Amino acid sequence: MSLQTDKRDFSERTTDGLGDSFMRNAVGSAQDSLKTRRLSAATALGDWEQWRTAGQQIRQHTLQNLDYYLEQLAGNIEKKGGHIYFAATKEEASSYIRDVIVQKQAKKIVKSKSMVTEEIDLNHVLIEAGCELIETDLGEYILQMDDWDPPSHIVAPALHKDRRQIQRVFAEKLGYTDDESPEKLARFARKVLRQKFLEAEVGITGCNFAVANLGAINLVTNEGNGDLTAAIPKTHIAVMGMERIVPTLAEMEVLDNLLCRSAVGQKLTSYITVMGPSAAGDTDGPEEFHLVVVDNGRSDILGSEFNEALQCIRCGACLNVCPVYRHIGGHAYGSIYPGPIGAVITPLLGGYDDFKELPFASSLCAACTDVCPVRIPLHEQLIRHRQNIVKENRTGSMERFQMKAVGRLLSSPALFGKTLRFAHPASRLMSKHGRIVRGPELIRGWIGSRDLSQPVKQQDSFRAWLDKRKGESGQ
């Protein structure tokens, strides 16, 4: 599928998303339930803020010493008889994997969910080479059966579909005859896919974290498909973004706890597995193990002003709190990585030419930054992108004017205060029943589909109230 999922204009994509009321409801309720679950699982851990700090420090330490840990990993994988391949580009990565498979004359491939394999366009390359490739994660399988519909969430890829749509896809493509209950749909998929696992010659998985001092990979899943993908076929190929590595099992344990709680609100997901090349006497698991380490633009982020984006552990929590994601949905980003983290890393991996609008798809409310388990300052990185885009003159003239104006406004408290005083009477001209109905370009996309409250009157604003109070108590 590669990074870009939709070549149309950003405005066309968002109009699509905003017009899809089913999708917007589905995304809204998914966000709400994931948010609540995350919160209770995070609270249960005790001191969540300390855990976040630990997560941040582990990620920063590993990134600062990435060459060392990757070298250690490579040595340990090879010591156990596994292969490790370092791919500088996505083409190198996918053609290495294709070559391994073609030389084995393997045709039947099972895959478990992996974002990085989407990024390197692996499915396309393997299907072109004549392989029968099956995505085995339930959500991904649904998307594949629906003619490779792109994913819309990094943890729940088929979030934009309802049960009736899924029932229809299964009926048309697989002859499914039962009703639309999720249990029956899942049982049906289990039966079909069980056969695929048993027949497969090669299994391909992603990798949540590689463990450097052990020479193994860590998979964090719930369905059990990842483990079957790695246990049954005679060849296991795992693919990882080069930054997804931890020094030892102790750091992995901290990150797995942060990941499970932030992603799905579970203390630990059903299956957390540390796996690698087979050991002497093993009676299943791979006879041949390959780990493909992918750069594909990541090293350019390393040491840059966006370095912290590489701390990401792909938990999806920032998507689940984002008001913009809630309204436009995952597909509108036109990238396999949607939401706040997608708006930060997609332009870094794919360039500003195709993705210059994404950093503007944010209200800068900073909910993403607050929730991120490894403390990536997401909204600050979005602002940095905007500054770069404006500096490079890539925006339209109106946006440029607005960005400059907003920039000046935010950097001058006096001006900001004046504007607030002006904003209420000015916005009255554009509003009905306390809701703004017309507005300049900057907010039009936003209010086309949601209510924007009128700014509070100057005398009601918090700052004014605080000043008044200070004055009264003589402080």
Added chain:
Amino acid sequence: MTVLRNYHTSGNNKESFLNTIASKLGRERRHEVRLPDIQSLLPDSYGSLTQDDLIDILKEQCFFIHTQVIESKPEILQRTLDDLIEASGGGSVMISGDPRFAAYGLMFPGSFVWEEAAGREQNIMRAESADTAVIFADYALAESGTIVVESRPDQGRSLHFLPAHYIAVIEKQRIVPRSTQAAAALNRRVLTGEPLGSSINLISGPSNSADIEMKLVVGVHGPLSATYVLI
């Protein structure tokens, strides 16, 4: 026609790949690194719990992860397991080759045992056709309701995933507060050079998915149900 590289002999891009990383970080390659002590940042929220406290925490958590917990004793373990197998519809059983089955005098007539001699295809086929798997846990983690198992010649990886029902026997003294303790114990083995199984599985209840409308479905690719038996 694409020219295929022979991956067994192909020159590896490792050096240039790692050199790029070092240069982007603005320094020479590093061959020694001191790992900072991160664990000391984390509060120990389970400091002084007794064995009974841990059992209570484990039981409570298992309720949330759709896992049945049965308290048994070594003397009646066989009965407990027979009853559980019966209750999930009887059928065929596959056990691991763990010596604890013999030590507790357990026998399941007509069942299969995962064994090195049977070889790959046989073991996988038997596990696929088994209705219930029974195994012994190496550790249990109270907080998350997790059991830890390690692959060995007599206990393959897919034994935990192919049979429809999954029963794990947990000896109470193997319950630790949380994943911290299990990770530390395993990491100690890595540091002393003691080999680990090629797959370490932390299993918390049955397989599940929320991929359809975020509605939880228990039992997807892995087992449809999970039961822990405490002795």
